[in-house]
Amino acid sequence: MSQTLSLKPNIALGVVPTHIKFVGGLLPDDQGKLPREDDGRQIIVAEMARICDLSPVRPTCCQVSIFPGTADSEIEILMNSLKNLSLDVHLIMMVGGANPMDPADEDVVVSQLVPSLKAAQKYGAVSVGSTSIEEWMNGPDDIDFDAAIAQNVKLHIRAIKESGLLESSVSNWHIEFLRPGEFKTFTNLKKVWAFVKAINAALEVNYFKILVDAAHMGDSGLSIEENQALLYEIGASNHMGIFHASAKTTRGCLSTDDGWIAATLLAAAKTGKLETVFVELFNHEDDALEGLRKLEPGHGVDTRDGRSYTQTVVDGLVDVTHRLNNLQARGLL
Numbered sequence: 386m387s388q389t390l391s392l393k394p395n396i397a398l399g400v401v402p403t404h405i406k407f408v409g410g411l412l413p414d415d416q417g418k419l420p421r422e423d424d425g426r427q428i429i430v431a432e433m434a435r436i437c438d439l440s441p442v443r444p445t446c447c448q449v450s451i452f453p454g455t456a457d458s459e460i461e462i463l464m465n466s467l468k469n470l471s472l473d474v475h476l477i478m479m480v481g482g483a484n485p486m487d488p489a490d491e492d493v494v495v496s497q498l499v500p501s502l503k504a505a506q507k508y509g510a511v512s513v514g515s516t517s518i519e520e521w522m523n524g525p526d527d528i529d530f531d532a533a534i535a536q537n538v539k540l541h542i543r544a545i546k547e548s549g550l551l552e553s554s555v556s557n558w559h560i561e562f563l564r565p566g567e568f569k570t571f572t573n574l575k576k577v578w579a580f581v582k583a584i585n586a587a588l589e590v591n592y593f594k595i596l597v598d599a600a601h602m603g604d605s606g607l608s609i610e611e612n613q614a615l616l617y618e619i620g621a622s623n624h625m626g627i628f629h630a631s632a633k634t635t636r637g638c639l640s641t642d643d644g645w646i647a648a649t650l651l652a653a654a655k656t657g658k659l660e661t662v663f664v665e666l667f668n669h670e671d672d673a674l675e676g677l678r679k680l681e682p683g684h685g686v687d688t689r690d691g692r693s694y695t696q697t698v699v700d701g702l703v704d705v706t707h708r709l710n711n712l713q714a715r716g717l718l
Contacts, residue, residue: 390441392706394713397473399446400702401629401665404694405432407450407673417456419463427459430466432695437470440699442706446473448514448627448663451504453480453497464508475627475661476505477561478515484524485517485540486533486570495544502548505555513550514559514596514627516568517541518580522676524569530579533570538584541593551592559626561596564604566680573605574615581624594626595619597653598665603633603645604681613652620656628653628662630705634681636667637688639701650708654718662709664701668694 392398405411410428413419422431433447447467451460467474478501483490498517505513518537541558545551550558562568562577571577574595581593597619602612619625628650632642639646653659667674669687678685689697712718 388441388443390703390706392442393710394718396659396709396718397446397661398442398702398706398709399444399448399472399661399663400433400436400698401448401477401663402429402432403450404666404668404698405429406668406671408671411450411452412673413452413455413459417454417459419455419459427463427466429463430470433467433472434470435695436699436702437472439695440702442702444472444702446475446511446661446663448475448477450477450479451501453500457504460504461508464510468509473511474509475512475514476501476510478502478513478517480515480517481521484520486519486525486528486536488536491536491540491543494540495547498544499548502544502550506548506550506553510555512556512559512627514561516561516563518560518571518577519563519568521563522567522680526569528570530570530576534580534583537580538587541584542587545588551590557592557594557626559594559596561598562601562605564601565606567677573607574602574612574619575607578615578619578624582622585624591623593624595624596627596629597625597649598629598631599642599646599649600629600631600633600636602649603642609645609648612649616649616652617656620653620658623658625653625656625658628659629665630662630701631665632688634683635669635686635688636684637669637686638666638690638697639664639704641688647708651712651717654712659718662705664698664705666694666698666701
């Protein structure tokens with residue numbers, strides 16, 4: 386469709402297409418091939434094309450997952466196809482089967498990160514991001530927090546050096562914390578900031594940023610006011626990165642966020658450091674997220690209200706655009 390809504394502030398706006406499901410959408414097969422639609426297009430690419438066509442506001446970027454074992458040729462097709470849609474591409478690097486906080490697993494985690502970091506450089510990703518400070522839903526119950534930070538700093542600096550990341554055009558590495566249950570150690574904004582501060586101090590440059598996810602803040606146990614106060618401090622320290630507009634608990638339609646997106650987006654805007662916002666929804670039937678549904682039954686609720694997931698994401702883009710436009714109109718952005 387022709388775009389009928391314009392984003393007024395100088396903010397990059399896009400989509401994290403997790404709503405296409407990890408299993409059957411984002412995960413490569415045993416040969417490293419990404420899932421495809423009947424016309425041969427990668428599902429990620431086809432869905433982003435649909436969103437660009439349907440949305441009244443044109444997204445300018447997307448943030449896609451890249452898993453270890455994805456064939457280089459598949460990454461090349463993915464990156465070039467998304468760029469051909471006039472989208473800037475950010476990569477989320479996925480790791481698994483190893484604990485980044487355990488020195489015994491350092492080699493395994495680094496071996497998963499380095500190829501993704503090199504691919505990001507090779508194919509012109511704007512930034513990289515990861516949750517690579519802890520193993521998803523399998524972290525240890527009892528670990529020394531300072532030791533966990535020290536090992537993570539060591540591991541991530543090693544990954545940077547072995548990939549040559551600081552000498553590349555990749556702007557930043559964004560670190561995301563997850564809700565309690567998904568993680569056991571780095572479960573709120575304050576805790577992930579402790580890592581980001583430590584690694585930036587070791588690097589002597591603010592290369593690492595915090596990926597600020599409204600859903601994870603809402604489920605972290607800290608109040609809205611506590612998260613807002615932390616965001617002001619994080620912004621002042623130049624450690625704030627990408628913002629995910631995503632609904633707490635359900636991870637579905639943004640109408641289920643109970644005010645968290647509005648409150649935390651407002652705080653992020655007030656810092657003057659807000660640059661990129663992504664709309665992110667998850668599919669409530671994704672096989673890969675069965676463990677998360679068992680952890681939080683609300684994650685399995687269908688929040689679409691009769692719409693397709695594509696349309697629900699488009700509605701999210703419209704919602705966030707109006708929020709950002711009105712923040713600017715009120716002099717808050």
